[in-house]
Amino acid sequence: MSQNNTIKVGISSCLLGKNVRYNGSHKRSQYCVEELSEWVEYKPICPEVEIGMGIPREPIRLVEMGGQIRVRNVTDHSQDYTDPLTDLAVSKSSSLDELSGYIWMQKSPSCGFFGVKVYNENGMPGPDPDQGAFAKKVAELHPHLPMEEAGRLNDAVLRENFLTRVFAHAVWRQSVQSHPTPKSLVEFHTRYKFLLQVRSEKHYRELGRMVGGAGSGDIKSLSESYFELFMHCLKQRAHPGDHVNVMQHLLGFIKNDIDHATKHSILNLINLYQEGVVELLVPITLIRHYAEMLNVEYLLNQKYLTPYPQRFEKYNQSQFKEKYFIS
Numbered sequence: 224m225s226q227n228n229t230i231k232v233g234i235s236s237c238l239l240g241k242n243v244r245y246n247g248s249h250k251r252s253q254y255c256v257e258e259l260s261e262w263v264e265y266k267p268i269c270p271e272v273e274i275g276m277g278i279p280r281e282p283i284r285l286v287e288m289g290g291q292i293r294v295r296n297v298t299d300h301s302q303d304y305t306d307p308l309t310d311l312a313v314s315k316s317s318s319l320d321e322l323s324g325y326i327w328m329q330k331s332p333s334c335g336f337f338g339v340k341v342y343n344e345n346g347m348p349g350p351d352p353d354q355g356a357f358a359k360k361v362a363e364l365h366p367h368l369p370m371e372e373a374g375r376l377n378d379a380v381l382r383e384n385f386l387t388r389v390f391a392h393a394v395w396r397q398s399v400q401s402h403p404t405p406k407s408l409v410e411f412h413t414r415y416k417f418l419l420q421v422r423s424e425k426h427y428r429e430l431g432r433m434v435g436g437a438g439s440g441d442i443k444s445l446s447e448s449y450f451e452l453f454m455h456c457l458k459q460r461a462h463p464g465d466h467v468n469v470m471q472h473l474l475g476f477i478k479n480d481i482d483h484a485t486k487h488s489i490l491n492l493i494n495l496y497q498e499g500v501v502e503l504l505v506p507i508t509l510i511r512h513y514a515e516m517l518n519v520e521y522l523l524n525q526k527y528l529t530p531y532p533q534r535f536e537k538y539n540q541s542q543f544k545e546k547y548f549i550s
């Protein structure tokens with residue numbers, strides 16, 4: 224991405240180490256601050272500070288009252304912050320259009336995105352969790368924006384899924400959204416073909432049908448429908464067997480230009496991935512290595528092999544080659 228096309232990601236301010244929590248502390252996320260920051264520009268927001276609650280402040284929580292979930296002061300339920308928090312999300316909505324993702328602080332009645340505790344009026348936690356009031360409204364106003372909680376980014380599969388969606392969202396903005404033409408849509412779909420296929424064959428085929436009709440009708444509205452289903456498809460979890468099928472298919476593009484022993488090594492690593500012995504990155508890196516060496520442009524354009532930059536930075540290339548005996 225060029226400097227002008229920096230990927231912008233919203234984030235709960237306390238995750239960047241800012242002392243904005245109710246007790247004046249922070250919840251610095253090492254991953255967000257030290258790793259992901261290399262690739263994205265953060266747009267931090269602390270909604271509680273922005274609505275004027277101050278630092279320090281009395282703690283708040285989600286409370287169910289009269290069938291409604293409200294954000295209230297923990298001890299004094301007459302202090303209600305629900306409307307200011309949702310109003311803030313509405314007032315910031317247009318400035319959030321520039322984002323390609325959002326990372327939330329878990330458990331917060333303002334920022335939590337999954338399973339925030341909801342208490343009853345007697346102070347007991349109820350059975351049905353909800354979302355923080357600010358996060359909930361932002362998600363409602365930006366339904367296709369990739370969102371995740373910082374704590375969940377410690378899970379490799381969830382992290383990979385989130386990053387794939389963030390970078391795809393950014394590529395979409397820069398390619399199709401800024402130039403919605405049949406050509407830009409077809410090119411985008413072609414690059415994401417295998418990433419879609421590995422997640423959902425059904426959605427991949429439906430998206431292919433939409434792209435097939437790109438030459439007729441209103442391309443802008445078709446693009447919007449495409450993007451909605453595209454982001455939904457990327458949210459699906461890919462299973463190891465589906466990755467194996469896709470990697471074997473990709474191997475077909477280079478198999479006639481590599482010797483038998485090399486082909487055997489790649490197939491062996493694909494099997495080891497399926498058995499859980501090596502991570503997905505290993506056979507993918509090997510396939511990409513040969514795609515680069517043989518200059519197979521179709522493969523090199525595939526986002527399946529490079530959905531986001533970290534994937535290949537994680538391994539020192541020379542160490543990788545030594546370990547897996549690549550010439």
Ligand code: SF4
Nearest residue numbers: 235236237269331334
């Ligand atoms: S969780 Fe949200 S509201 Fe709470 S301190 Fe962090 S940024 Fe502020």
